[in-house]
Amino acid sequence: DSGVTQTPKHLITATGQRVTLRCSPRSGDLSVYWYQQSLDQGLQFLIQYYNGEERAKGNILERFSAQQFPDLHSELNLSSLELGDSALYFCASSTNPTGGPLGEQFFGPGTRLTVL
């Protein structure tokens, strides 16, 4: 168990809808990362927050947004959902913005999103 929690575990919704995925980082970790894992795209970095501020942006669509709250939990909002958004969404955390003491990130179990 990495100490990173994600809810919900599974989410099934329809095209055009909006969903919110939630992540709680490991205790003491200030940085949160979001990734999308799909069969054809592999693991894609979406966005990183550090202590409430956006730190780095990857291949995140304009329909997607994220934020990190004062208690350090983070939410990823996906709107106007399309079939192609079906994927596993992972959250990871680390102690500092450049990774943990070894440079590593700690991953949550993921949220599986299915768009019908």
Place this chain on the structure above:
Amino acid sequence: AQSVAQPEDQVNVAEGNPLTVKCTYSVSGNPYLFWYVQYPNRGLQFLLKYITGDNLVKGSYGFEAEFNKSQTSFHLKKPSALVSDSALYFCAVRDKIRGTYKYIFGTGTRLKVLA
């Protein structure tokens, strides 16, 4: 452009035999390289990393990786494979892009260890 390549979608190896999972990278500066493992229905777990120093890095579960600067490779190895090593393995590189650090992951290699 920064990238990570894992040329094999799947690697099959017999239990007890040595295993190698290949990774090559392309970065603008000095690479920070990582290996992660993903078991079914789980998140990724950190295995090992290379930043500087000895080119042979030892990590969790008996895995090691060899950094080769001239070949821009960071292959994952284990002397004797176990059935329980069967999982999806990701190579990743951390690079500084326009002042911020980003992690780039390879597409993953599925390792199947046969009993």
